[in-house]
Amino acid sequence: QKEVEQNxxxxxxxxxxxxxxxxxxxxxxxxxxxxxxxxxxxxPELIMFIYSNGDKEDGRFTAQxxxxxQYVSLLIRDSQPSDSATYLCAVLPSGSARQxxxxxxxxxxxxx
Amino acid sequence: xxxxxxxPSRVICKSGTSVKIECRSLDFQATTMFWYRQFPKQSLMxxxxxxxxxxxxxxxxxxxxxxxxxxxxxxxxxxxxxxAHPEDSSFYICSAREGQPNTEAFFGQGTRLTVV
Numbered sequence: 537q538k539e540v541e542q543n544x545x546x547x548x549x550x551x552x553x554x555x556x557x558x559x560x561x562x563x564x565x566x567x568x569x570x571x572x573x574x575x576x577x578x579x580p581e582l583i584m585f586i587y588s589n590g591d592k593e594d595g596r597f598t599a600q601x602x603x604x605x606q607y608v609s610l611l612i613r614d615s616q617p618s619d620s621a622t623y624l625c626a627v628l629p630s631g632s633a634r635q636x637x638x639x640x641x642x643x644x645x646x647x648x
Numbered sequence: 649x650x651x652x653x654x655x656p657s658r659v660i661c662k663s664g665t666s667v668k669i670e671c672r673s674l675d676f677q678a679t680t681m682f683w684y685r686q687f688p689k690q691s692l693m694x695x696x697x698x699x700x701x702x703x704x705x706x707x708x709x710x711x712x713x714x715x716x717x718x719x720x721x722x723x724x725x726x727x728x729x730x731x732a733h734p735e736d737s738s739f740y741i742c743s744a745r746e747g748q749p750n751t752e753a754f755f756g757q758g759t760r761l762t763v764v
Contacts, residue, residue: 570752579654579741579758580692624691635682636753640691 539563540627542639550647555612557623557642562606565630569601569608572624574641580624584610615646650676652744654756661732661763669727669759671742677722678744682753683715686739698725732763 540561549555557571568587572580586592586599586608598611608627612619625639651674661667671681680699684692696712698704698719706712716728725744729736739760743753 572755577739577760579755581755582752585752635680635694635697638692638694 539629539637540625540639542623542625542642544640545643546645547642548645548647549615551615551617553615553646555615555619555644555646557610557612557625557644559608559610559625559627559639560606561608561625561627561637563627563629564603564606566606566627567630568628569599570626570628570636571597571599571610572626573619574622574624576621583623612644617646617648620645650674650744650746650754652678652742652754652756654742654759656759657757658760659762661761663733663763664731666728666730667732667761669729669740669742669761671725671727671744671756673723673744673746673754676744676746678725678746679722680745680753681719681725682743682745683717683725683727684741684743686741686758692741695727729761732761734763737761737763
């Protein structure tokens, strides 16, 4: 079982719609969760991080964390073509390793 | 966010030569730096973790003698791909973290290595 799982997509949504990206993780003791956006040929850039159960909103982005279900999601409201990218979920697991574990990413396409 | 500068952004080298990639934290002291490799349409694969002044910790399957990592200061880490081969062609990305493990890491721009 992969430690961090994401649907690879591609996920297509029309412009203005809500894009929902999902991520599950296997380490129940994981503490910190990050969403990165990666454009083709570029390095990832941090969008949001979340530590506590519930929702965290930043502009058009909302991260949702449910530790009981080991599930973290990213919602993008009013999606724009410029949001088209691969979204990487990253989890900081428990234990001494202490480095981020990345999912394989979900490719999002926002159609104009 | 903090700025991490990676250089060069692109490099083409001949098979058998060595290539050095630099990763600098410009406005913070990076206690920990990470080196990743990413093949097309795949996720980031952690190669090694380096802490300033100590030997890097390599992930399983990564040859430490082939991928030399030096983290000589709190603002600079280097990755040297020695005796490069075409299969080493990839996108190499560094990231740096300032403090505690639960803080976010910031990525460099990445280096596209092509070995011909």
